Amino acid sequence: MSAIRAGTLGSETVAPAALPQSAPARTRRGGPWLGIASALVYLFLYLPLFVVVLYSFSATKVNAWPIKGYTLDWYRELLVDRDIQESIRLSVIIGLVAASIAVVLGTLTAFALDRFNFPGKPAIRFFVVMPIVLPGIVTGVAMLSFFSMLGWQLSKWTIIIAHGTFCITLILNNVVARLGQLPRSLDEASADLGAPPGRTFWRVTFPLIRPAILAGAILAFTLSFDEVVVTFFLTGREKTLPLLIWGRLRQGISPEINAAATIIVAVSLAGVLLSNRLSKQAAIGG
Amino acid sequence: MATATAVPTLDTRGEARLNPSPFALLVTPMAWISVFYLVPLGLLLLHAFWSVDYLTIDRTPTLDNLRTVAGNPLYPTVLLRTFLIAAAVTLTDVVLAFPIAFFIAKRATRHRELLLMLVVFPLWSSYLVRAFAWKTILGTNGILNSFLLASGIVSEPVSAFLYSKTGMYITYCQVWLPFMILPLYTILDRLPNSLLEAASDLGGNAWQTFRRVILPLSMPGLLAGSLSVFSLTMGDYITPSLIGGSAGTELIGGIVADQFGMANNWPLGAALILPVLAIISVFLLLANKAGALGRGEAG
Amino acid sequence: MAQLAVSESAWSEARLLGRPSIELRDVSKYFGDVQAVNGISLDVRQGEFLTLLGPSGCGKTTTLRMIGGFELPSSGEILIEGEAMGDRPPYRRPVNTVFQNYALFPHMTVAQNVSYGLEMAGVPKVERQKRVQDALAMVRLPHVERRKPAELSGGQQQRVALARALVNRPAVLLLDEPLGALDLKLRKAMQLELKQLNREVGATFVYVTHDQEEALTMSDRIAVMNEGRILQLGTPGEIYERPRTRFVADFIGQTNFLEVDVDGWDGITVDVDLRGSGRLRARAPEGIQPQGRMTLAVRPEKISLLGDLPGSEVAGSNGLTGRLDEIVYVGTHTQYLIRLPGGQVLTVYRQNRAVGESEHTAGESLSVVFNPQSAALLAD
Numbered sequence: 001m002s003a004i005r006a007g008t009l010g011s012e013t014v015a016p017a018a019l020p021q022s023a024p025a026r027t028r029r030g031g032p033w034l035g036i037a038s039a040l041v042y043l044f045l046y047l048p049l050f051v052v053v054l055y056s057f058s059a060t061k062v063n064a065w066p067i068k069g070y071t072l073d074w075y076r077e078l079l080v081d082r083d084i085q086e087s088i089r090l091s092v093i094i095g096l097v098a099a100s101i102a103v104v105l106g107t108l109t110a111f112a113l114d115r116f117n118f119p120g121k122p123a124i125r126f127f128v129v130m131p132i133v134l135p136g137i138v139t140g141v142a143m144l145s146f147f148s149m150l151g152w153q154l155s156k157w158t159i160i161i162a163h164g165t166f167c168i169t170l171i172l173n174n175v176v177a178r179l180g181q182l183p184r185s186l187d188e189a190s191a192d193l194g195a196p197p198g199r200t201f202w203r204v205t206f207p208l209i210r211p212a213i214l215a216g217a218i219l220a221f222t223l224s225f226d227e228v229v230v231t232f233f234l235t236g237r238e239k240t241l242p243l244l245i246w247g248r249l250r251q252g253i254s255p256e257i258n259a260a261a262t263i264i265v266a267v268s269l270a271g272v273l274l275s276n277r278l279s280k281q282a283a284i285g286g
Numbered sequence: 287m288a289t290a291t292a293v294p295t296l297d298t299r300g301e302a303r304l305n306p307s308p309f310a311l312l313v314t315p316m317a318w319i320s321v322f323y324l325v326p327l328g329l330l331l332l333h334a335f336w337s338v339d340y341l342t343i344d345r346t347p348t349l350d351n352l353r354t355v356a357g358n359p360l361y362p363t364v365l366l367r368t369f370l371i372a373a374a375v376t377l378t379d380v381v382l383a384f385p386i387a388f389f390i391a392k393r394a395t396r397h398r399e400l401l402l403m404l405v406v407f408p409l410w411s412s413y414l415v416r417a418f419a420w421k422t423i424l425g426t427n428g429i430l431n432s433f434l435l436a437s438g439i440v441s442e443p444v445s446a447f448l449y450s451k452t453g454m455y456i457t458y459c460q461v462w463l464p465f466m467i468l469p470l471y472t473i474l475d476r477l478p479n480s481l482l483e484a485a486s487d488l489g490g491n492a493w494q495t496f497r498r499v500i501l502p503l504s505m506p507g508l509l510a511g512s513l514s515v516f517s518l519t520m521g522d523y524i525t526p527s528l529i530g531g532s533a534g535t536e537l538i539g540g541i542v543a544d545q546f547g548m549a550n551n552w553p554l555g556a557a558l559i560l561p562v563l564a565i566i567s568v569f570l571l572l573a574n575k576a577g578a579l580g581r582g583e584a585g
Numbered sequence: 586m587a588q589l590a591v592s593e594s595a596w597s598e599a600r601l602l603g604r605p606s607i608e609l610r611d612v613s614k615y616f617g618d619v620q621a622v623n624g625i626s627l628d629v630r631q632g633e634f635l636t637l638l639g640p641s642g643c644g645k646t647t648t649l650r651m652i653g654g655f656e657l658p659s660s661g662e663i664l665i666e667g668e669a670m671g672d673r674p675p676y677r678r679p680v681n682t683v684f685q686n687y688a689l690f691p692h693m694t695v696a697q698n699v700s701y702g703l704e705m706a707g708v709p710k711v712e713r714q715k716r717v718q719d720a721l722a723m724v725r726l727p728h729v730e731r732r733k734p735a736e737l738s739g740g741q742q743q744r745v746a747l748a749r750a751l752v753n754r755p756a757v758l759l760l761d762e763p764l765g766a767l768d769l770k771l772r773k774a775m776q777l778e779l780k781q782l783n784r785e786v787g788a789t790f791v792y793v794t795h796d797q798e799e800a801l802t803m804s805d806r807i808a809v810m811n812e813g814r815i816l817q818l819g820t821p822g823e824i825y826e827r828p829r830t831r832f833v834a835d836f837i838g839q840t841n842f843l844e845v846d847v848d849g850w851d852g853i854t855v856d857v858d859l860r861g862s863g864r865l866r867a868r869a870p871e872g873i874q875p876q877g878r879m880t881l882a883v884r885p886e887k888i889s890l891l892g893d894l895p896g897s898e899v900a901g902s903n904g905l906t907g908r909l910d911e912i913v914y915v916g917t918h919t920q921y922l923i924r925l926p927g928g929q930v931l932t933v934y935r936q937n938r939a940v941g942e943s944e945h946t947a948g949e950s951l952s953v954v955f956n957p958q959s960a961a962l963l964a965d
Contacts (some may be wrong), residue, residue, distance in 0.1 A: 034393060037385035044382070045408055045463060048419030049516035051429065055422060066578050072548035077515065105315040124312070130327075134566065135521020137539055138330070138559060140321070141546045145324035145333055145556075160425040165322050168315065188655050188689035191675040193753070194705030203701075207692050219410075229524065233546060242414050249418055249528060268411040276403065 018163030049265060053254040056258035074259035083258060087244040094160050094240060099220040101164030103213055106171025113172075114179040130164035136229030139166060145232045154236035162234050163227065167220035171213065174279070178212035179205075182196050226264060324453035333556035345550065351557035361541070365561055368537040370404065372519035375458040376512045382459070383511065385465040388500075389551050394481075402471070409464050420457040424448040424529070433451075453529040454524035454537070461525075462518055472499075473507030509573045516569055520562045538562060604667050606631045606713060606757060606789040607652060612661030613813075621647045622778035624661070629757075629791060634783045636792045636800040639810035640836070645793045648810075651792060653759050654678045666756050676705070681750035682759040686736050686766075689734040695721070695745050696730040702753040720752035721745075723782070736911045740771050747779075751786060760792045764799070776802050797837045801825065809833045829871070831963050834882045841888075841931055843881045845962075850875050854957050857881060861927025865903045867960035880963045885934040887959035890921070890945075891952035893935070902954040907931065909951045912943055919943055923951055 003244050061070030078084050109128065113121055131139045144154075150159065181204070190200040228242040235243055245260055305461060335347045353362045390401045408416065417459030423429045424447035431443040447453050477500070485495040523543035538558065605628035614622040622644040629635050637645035650656045650879050652663060663670045665679060675682075681702065696717055703713045721727050724744040729849035734742055743763060750758055760779070764772045780803050783790045794800055798806045800807050801821040809832075817824060817833045828834035831842065845857035845865065854866045855875045867881050891899070905925060914937075915921040921933040933953055935943075945951060 001546070034385055034389050038389040041382050041386045041463075042404065044460060045405065048416040048460065049411060052415055052419045053423055076679075080663065095315055100386060108311045109315045112308040112311040118308055124316070127324065128774065129318075131323060133517065133570070135517050135539070135562070137521040137523065137542060138563070141542070141552075141559070142326035142330040142556070143322070144546060145329050145552060146322075149329060161322055165319065168319070175367065183686060183688065185684045185686055185688035188653075188675065188702070189682070189684060189690070191655075192653060192680070192682045193702035193749070194676045195701075196676050204690055217437060222410055226410070226414075228412070228414045229521075232543075244413060245418075246414060246524075249414075249421075257418070261418070264415055265411045269407065272403070272407055272410050 015210060016195050050079050052258055052261045053265065054058075055255070056262040058255070058258075074256040077149040077256045077284040078259050079261070081256065083239075083244060084241070084256075087239050087241040088263075090156060091240040091242070094156055094163060095221040095224040097160045098163035098167055098224045099217045100166035101160070102171050102220045104215050105164070106168045106216065107175050107213060108210075109168070110172050110175035110179060114176055125172075128169045128172055137233075140230040140233035143230075147234070154234055156236070156238055157237070159231055159240065162230050163220075163224040166230070167223060170220045170223065171216035174212040174219075175209055175218035178209045182208055211278045218271050218275040218278070222268050222275075225267055225271075321481065321488050324486075330559070332555050333553050336553045338551050338553055342549070343478050351553050352560075354554060355561070361538075361558065364536050364538050364541055368520055368539070369516075369565070371455055371458065371537070372516045374455055375462060375519060376515045378455075378459050379463050379466040379511070379515060380470075380508055382463055386466050387470040387474050387507075391471050391477070392479070396427070404466050405467050405471075408461075413461060414524060417457055417528050420436075420453070420460070421528055422450065424453050424456065442578055449532045449535070450533055451530070454525050454535060457525050457529050458515075458519060458522075462515045465514035466508075469507040469510035469514075470504060471507075472522050473504050477503055506573075506576045508577050509569075513566075513569045513573045517566050520565065593701060596920055604631070605629055605664075606633075606666060607791065608662075609648070609652075609665040610662040610664070612648070612651060612658045612663060613804065614644070614651060614656060615659045620813055622651070622658075625813070627808060627815060629789055630789050630805075632783070632789055633805040634780065634790045634792065634803055636794060636795060636804040636807045637810055638794060638807050638828065638836075640795055643810040644813040645795075645810050647789050649759050649761055649791060649793045651913065652757070653680050653682050669772045676903045679756040680759060681753050681757075682761065683750050683763045685761045685763060687734075687746040687763075689742055689745055689749070691734055694731050694733055695726075695737070698734070698745060699749045699752055700803075701749065706753070716752050717748075717889055720748040723751065723785070724748045725778075729894040733922070740775070740809040743767065743775065747782070751782070751788070754786075757789045758786075759789065762794050764794075768880065772799070779803060801837070809836060811836075827871075828882065828961060829963070831880055831882070834961070834963065839885050839934075840882045841885060842928055843883075843931075844878060845881045846878055847962075854949075855962055857962070859905075859925070859927060859929070862925035862929060863905055865960065866906075866957040867962045868958050870962045870964070873964055876964055881960050882963055883955055883960045885920070885932045886918070886936075886955050888931065888933040888955040890933065890935060891954055894954060899954055902956055903960065904952060905931065906952040909945055909947055909949050911947060914942075921945070921951065922950045923953060 037280070054067065057070045057072065058067045059071045060067070109124065113124065139152055141164065147154065147158050170190070186204055186208075187200055190204045191197075195203065225240075226242060227240075228246055231240055231243055232246070239247065241260065241264065245257055245264075248254060248257055305414040333343070334348065334351055337344045337346070337348050337350055357559075390398060394401050421428075426443040426445050426448070428448075431440075431446060434440045435443065438444070447456070450489065481499060481503075482495060485499045486492075490498065519537070519539075521539050521542075522537065525537040527539045530536065530540070538561075542555045542558050542562075545551045545558065549555075606656050607629035609627040612622060612625045613620065625644075631682060637648060639645050647656060651658050652665070654670065654673055654677075657672055670678060692702070693701070694782075696714075697722055699717045700713045708716070717730070718727070721730065724747050726741060726744045726748065729737060729741065729745070734745065737745065743766075746763065764775050767775060776799060779790070779792075790802075792803065801824075804821055806818060806820055807816045807824050809824060810816065811832050817829045819827075824833065825837055828837065828840075834840045835842070843859055845859050845867075848856040848858050848864070850856070850869065853869060854870050854892060857865050857867055857879070859865055859881070865881065869875060870879075891904070905923075907923040907925040909921060910924045910930065911920075911922040913922070916937075918934045918936050921935060923933060925929045925931060931953065
């Protein structure tokens, strides 16, 4: 959730690969202190992640320092923990469906924004981005009151709807950026050679934006997989992995939580790297 | 192509050229967003003017909730506390963000993309994970205390890190930090080196250059970052629950979450959100005015 | 799928009937309030190489795009091979285009690019492959079928774009400044190749450029355009030697413009007075009556230094004498800038036949002559 915010407020786009590139210019400013200070800040940034991963291998039940021994027990426990497995399954399903919804809605909107001029474009982008700019709790309770009013029971579908909604902007940004890179003459060339609009889309446009769609979809999945702030309000009896962790945390820390959290970190890492690679491929090969 | 139209326009004969109408494309997404986001948002705001009658919601409009919010000293206190913590976190993060942002923007050439990814990645790895990691770090037997003990700075473990405002402050500083780094980086990246060189050429030392040139020009980026920090802090209930947890550490996000949870007073919760939204809107307007928000795609 | 190619018999029939390949009838185009094309009428002949020539913004590209179907006229009609195009989209016109930036599909190989149009027309695979090979051979690029456009040089990409268009055997080929991105040598070579292709293939070529030298080299006819109108339509020789307006004379090559007053006219030549500098005779303008103040246009290479011509040729010529202001050496020729008594400056090109530097020096008095038939009279 928060990662999209970074994309909206100050960076050009969201996908890590598509962060602004300008001609780098070296200066000698700041001397060695700048580098040292930066390194320290990086350490600060990664401290919690290191800690979680580290402790997932710790032999003691209590999260004390220093660590007295290493073990894979917690991962083993995860493997037999029914609830954890269920929640992973649920998180995956929700992520896939929500990402798909976001892909369809985001791609449609991207085409409308790229191919046409009409008043109200900024308004549309604003509405799409609103779920991100406003705090997650607002999105969560707003949807909760809505579903309640409709009499819908909270279930994975309510979660899917919420995730799909705030993931639209991820796809939108990626696809709009990619469409902007494609010269209009490609469409014209395709038409010139006898292809009506439908065939032009499938043979020319879609293959060229596919990497951007995929990159966005993977980010959407990653986001959905991690998400807790909004999900908390919209969950029925089944729990996603982060919610499961949250629930157990409220009752005190049990060590396999570290292992579960490490899994989340690993999935996120894979997602971000994959998405990054796809975005780069699109920029070069397309 | 040499002509002006990058986008096929509707010709005077009303025939769309190579693409279907924009409205056909937009109907589904806009319907979805309206139904599943805008309507719920409106509904939420309406709740602020309703009241709760045991388990059901009484829909007669009333200003009672607003009076409660204004009248009960708890709520303004909590709002203020949240605001102050957000402010403290903002200031701290500005200090922490500058070195990294400046380094990547002005000193890194070959590894720029990697360094940026390293900044962004923590955001993608679950806020929950990072927040609860701090629980481990800040505890009496945690890493921080062990470090302080070992280096002799204190003689016995400090219990005040966890379950305190200090703990929340530290946690927030870390989890929201990338939101300050990224917009600051973007703005510093655009700062022409020639400005910095001119400043030092005219006799300024590093601190003066920073204060008189870099800092003012970074304002839009700092505003964008602050907007994020405030927005996130004012809506957060996770950290107060994990790291706060004792009296005097409630933040507005936690109280709102309770109203929609155990306390089951949705109208009150909605009423409490109003001041939060107001504060965030003010920030949004300020940031927009300063040009801090993205310009969006062309067109 | 509509027929993109025109059958052989249809072509011969058209040639026999003398029906134009493309007809533009009073075509105009507005973009909002801006008028890009202003009532253009034009007949393009079967198989000819016609160039639309003009400065940026003159409407030439818009006109081309309207023929191709990428824009629709605001008013007027366009007919291709006798059929009114109406609001037909590009994929239903017997036209193919070579785009300025080539517009090759980056995710497809060269072979896939070239066979794209054939696929759209439903041509069976075996025939497609053969025609693709033939097309690539025709543009002299036989071994690049498996490569992707990004792996080719600019010149090669350009040829692929050509092949992709020509493989469909269109009745009309539109080319939108396709040589702009190539270096000079390559451009010149490609100009000749395009001309040859036009002859070989027999299709009508409509070419857009702002480079007048290119237009003169390649075209059967040139339509000089400015501000949305066709100012003059004719062969390169006609356009160059007999420009009808000042703009055309100025845009193509170099011209001296002298303001003169008309003294007399015997139907063939006109007597004019070049204020303060002497009297001259000029060619009578076509279609208008010479009177009052007009502009005399004479090209610098048509003017000779008095000493360079034998006496027999000088008789009957116009003669002017002035002060040599400047000599500029330009390799193939030398420019002489001569200031006439009335204040006008005349530029004269003298081909550098002799070896060594000019025998004249700045400041001396110099006389020049030119044939009245080289001097055109323009109204504006």
